[in-house]
Amino acid sequence: MVDIATRVYNHRWKLDPIVRSLIDTDFYKLLMCQTVRRNRPDTNVTFSLINRTSSIRLADLVDEGELREQLDHIRTLSLSRGESTWMRGNTFYGKRQMFTPEFMDWFEGLRLPPYHLERREGQYELTFEGKWPEVMLWEIPALAVLMELRARAVLGKMKKFELQVLYARAMTKLWEKVEFLRPLDGLRIADFGTRRRHSFLWQDWCVQAMREGLGDRFVGTSNCLIAKNRDLEAIGTNAHELPMVYAALAETDEELARAPYKVLADWHEEHDGNLRIILPDTFGTEGFLRHAPEWLAGWTGIRVDSGQPEAAAEAAIEWWKAHGEDPRDKMIIFSDGLDVARISELHRRFAGRVRTSFGWGTLLTNDFRGLTPDDALAPFSLVCKAVSAEGKPTVKLSDNPRKAMGPREEIARYQRVFDVGEQTEIDVLV
Amino acid sequence: MVDIATRVYNHRWKLDPIVRSLIDTDFYKLLMCQTVRRNRPDTNVTFSLINRTSSIRLADLVDEGELREQLDHIRTLSLSRGESTWMRGNTFYGKRQMFTPEFMDWFEGLRLPPYHLERREGQYELTFEGKWPEVMLWEIPALAVLMELRARAVLGKMKKFELQVLYARAMTKLWEKVEFLRPLDGLRIADFGTRRRHSFLWQDWCVQAMREGLGDRFVGTSNCLIAKNRDLEAIGTNAHELPMVYAALAETDEELARAPYKVLADWHEEHDGNLRIILPDTFGTEGFLRHAPEWLAGWTGIRVDSGQPEAAAEAAIEWWKAHGEDPRDKMIIFSDGLDVARISELHRRFAGRVRTSFGWGTLLTNDFRGLTPDDALAPFSLVCKAVSAEGKPTVKLSDNPRKAMGPREEIARYQRVFDVGEQTEIDVLV
Structure with missing residues (x-):
């Protein structure tokens, strides 16, 4: 039996959304968002997409129009009643009311802020600017959208049984x-x-x-x-x-x-x-x-x-x-x-x-390594990071120099201030 | 969206039939059936199930009640109009009307004859007796039913993602x-x-x-x-x-x-x-x-x-x-x-x-070898053969003595009559 209604509903889709909810994100983002709202609510930050696997030319693989549609769709999302009830009523790490009523009131009214998108040398420059508690919530959905659009571009060429x-x-x-x-x-x-x-x-x-x-x-x-x-x-x-x-x-x-x-x-x-x-x-x-x-x-x-x-x-x-x-x-x-x-x-x-x-x-x-002839679905190293706060660049050193980010002279200053000695380079797969 | 009607229809099932149609069989069975009806329509034959893999104790694995339900269900099947149209109207091997109108009239009225089922030493003795053109049509559905019921017995113990x-x-x-x-x-x-x-x-x-x-x-x-x-x-x-x-x-x-x-x-x-x-x-x-x-x-x-x-x-x-x-x-x-x-x-x-x-x-x-821990779904060698005609035993020698069947003295007579020399034994996997 064909479920005609489902079929008809499906073929009207203008968009098959990748991110379907504001809570289709990592739990720690919401915990951190609450902390940031409590301690640094008015900080202006910029988050930026960084593709550490430059051989994957995302702007050649992913259509800009489709990317904008997905990002625009995310900006229409707001917390549903059931999602709000779950956040307010659920026990997280053994604790009730992990999220304060004040935070929940704010989150229920939230829409994600605008994004800035440009193509440059086969890559997308995708940045988010504004108040830290809002901008930070773009990180996970932005990454998920890019990862999945790249996969869809590959999957779109495959036959049914394939x-x-x-x-x-x-x-x-x-x-x-x-x-x-x-x-x-x-x-x-x-x-x-x-x-x-x-x-x-x-x-x-x-x-x-x-x-x-x-x-x-x-x-x-x-x-x-x-x-x-x-x-x-x-x-x-x-x-x-x-x-x-x-x-x-x-x-x-x-x-x-x-x-x-x-x-x-x-x-x-x-x-x-x-x-x-x-x-x-x-x-x-x-x-x-x-x-x-x-x-x-x-x-x-x-x-x-x-x-x-x-x-x-x-x-x-x-x-x-x-x-x-x-x-x-x-x-x-x-x-x-x-x-x-x-x-x-x-x-x-x-x-x-x-x-x-x-x-x-x-x-x-995302371990699709080796599953297509040219490995076109292998995962790659995409991140979305805070790159500046109140106009000042951020720095990350980490315990692997290949993951370091920030302006060169700032990295040097941080290495001095934080007393960083010899570090071993390690390949970054994902 | 759940298709409620389909779900409701499914949970009313008394039986999930294994053989759903009289033409869920091999094409050569129908060709041979037409030949037999033309040349030897009144020959009485007995077909019998033979499990050449005696280590698979079918009667321990497959419930007798379920087996009877499936076999009884096959006896209720008759040719549908669409199936008849396909057989009458389709071109087989480049030829129209491969099946004569006379054969089709007979086939449209056909129900499969009774079966005889007994358990003996962990195996089923399943035999079919009657006119050759009818009895011969049991071979394929009988095998398919036993093979699939054995698989279902194993599958019934598995979890959803497994x-x-x-x-x-x-x-x-x-x-x-x-x-x-x-x-x-x-x-x-x-x-x-x-x-x-x-x-x-x-x-x-x-x-x-x-x-x-x-x-x-x-x-x-x-x-x-x-x-x-x-x-x-x-x-x-x-x-x-x-x-x-x-x-x-x-x-x-x-x-x-x-x-x-x-x-x-x-x-x-x-x-x-x-x-x-x-x-x-x-x-x-x-x-x-x-x-x-x-x-x-x-x-x-x-x-x-x-x-x-x-x-x-x-x-x-x-x-x-x-x-x-x-x-x-x-x-x-x-x-x-x-x-x-x-x-x-x-x-x-x-x-x-x-x-x-x-x-x-x-x-x-049916290559499910190696797909379950104890290889409980590996195929095995089940056949359903004509074992006698007009009360006289049949013989098969084949080019592999391990596939020979029939009474010992008859096999010897056939070997003499058909001038069979040295033969090489070859393992029978399936």
Whole structure:
């Protein structure tokens, strides 16, 4: 039986929207948005799309008209009643009313601000300017739109069974990863793959497959819409944009040196328990830990998002021990370019020494490598970052020099201020 | 949108039927049925199910009540108007009115005769007795029902995503075969997989995938219902049951020796062109060719269905040459236990020497080997054969002693009468 009404509804579509909701975004964006509104609501920032894989000429692959349609569609979105009810009524990280009524009133009235789009040398220059709490919410949907439009451009040329086999292969590939992870006792793993997903539908499939295949080893998803629809935990804490913007706003080197700790002091006032996770690598993990205030050692854990994860985790364990903390009470969240072999190694290495958890991103929701003859669906390294605050450039160093960003002289200043020593270059896959 | 009507219709199902139509059968069954009605309409025969893979205990796996429901359902089927129109109006092998009006009148009124079912030592004894033209039509649906019920017993224990991944893996596996075959210039391949298919829906998928993936290298399907629904050629000629029953009816050794040629003489009166395909292995290919009448060398081709296919094909080529025929005008159809590596080898070996064609069966429509942990969906060797005619046992020797069937003393007599020499044993996979 053909469902005629559905078919008719579908063939009237002007647009098959990629982002269908304001909460089709990462949970930590909403947490950070609330913090920013509390502490720096009037800061003017610019976010910009940066394609670190320059061989992928996005402006040649993705039609500008389609891109504008998708971005314009996102600007029409507002929070639905059901979404608002979920945010107001749900328990996040064991806490009721994570989002204050004041924040929710504001968020219910929000529409995303305008964007600026230009083509240059085969790439799109896509920037967002305005108040930090609004502009920051563009990051995830902008990335998801670009990733999925690029995929659609490739998929549009494929035949019916070829398409079905493509997804059959992708499902098979993901399921083999699930089967690889299943024997790992005590594994805790979450989906962090919204920003670079192949598509919304595919992320939704991956999340459900993980839940069936891994049971309670799968602890949730960073995607709020999927968490809501599939009755899962929404997962996430905070990101580099907080120290990057705080640092850019610093007036002196001394203030700059204190900026990353100021971010966490503000966070400390708002959150406790498993939300007290340090992200130490923005300006180098080593210097960050060496100069960290005593009270930070009392936090629950550390997220490792660049560099050599074993080295960073060992450094964290030593740091806790030096401050009289028992690492077995602490948590390390690995979230940088993970795939199953790496997850398994890290899980085994640190078992019994520290609690571990994994935020699995691109290679969960977009591992289409090897599935088309010319690898036209392989994921690539697209980011959308705060590039300036109140007209001053931001800087990120990270624990891998290849991920560093910002003007050269500012990078040099930050390296000096944050006491960054020798760093190892590591290839950036995704 | 949920199509409520479809959902409601589905959850009322008492039975999800496996065989949905009297033409969900092999084309050659219908051709042979017409021949039998013309030449031996009143012969009483018994067909019986034989599970050559005794390790698969069908009666432990498949519920007897479900089996009876499926078989009873088949007895309720009659030819629909659309099916009748297709058989009467379609062109088969380039010929209009392949089925005579007299045959069609009879077929339109047909219901399949009763079956006899008993359990014995973990197996089902399933037999069909009655007039040959009716009983013979049980073979394919009976096999398809047993194969699919066994699969459903395994599938019934699987979870939702596990099921989806199972089919994803099966699709991936089939598509890899399609991609392997695609570069073979001049390949001609057909689906012969109805009898041992995983399921009807899966066979239908495989056929469509072959059509998209192989284009005109895919020449059609033996399944009449799928040929009709998908607008493909229906493919097939004749099978062992004809010489087996003719031979069983022979009164003397001399008559027995002539029986296989009598079958083809009857066929010769009805069919020409690509339907004049010799199936020489029922009582051994070597003796068959040595004693064959001159006029048979004028036929279009030979089907190789047991033994060493290269040896049989080389023997056929030599035989044609010895009779002044140019093998390049002839066709050899390979149809025994094929998979892609074998198809490719045979295609390359005989390219330019003889026209080749491939009837691909079980490993097209049921290659679920390796797709479940305990291989519970691997195909197995189930047949449904004429075991007696007018109370006298039938015999099949074939070119592989492991496929021989019949009473021991009768096999010995047939070996003597048909001048069968040394034979090589070959494992029977499917």
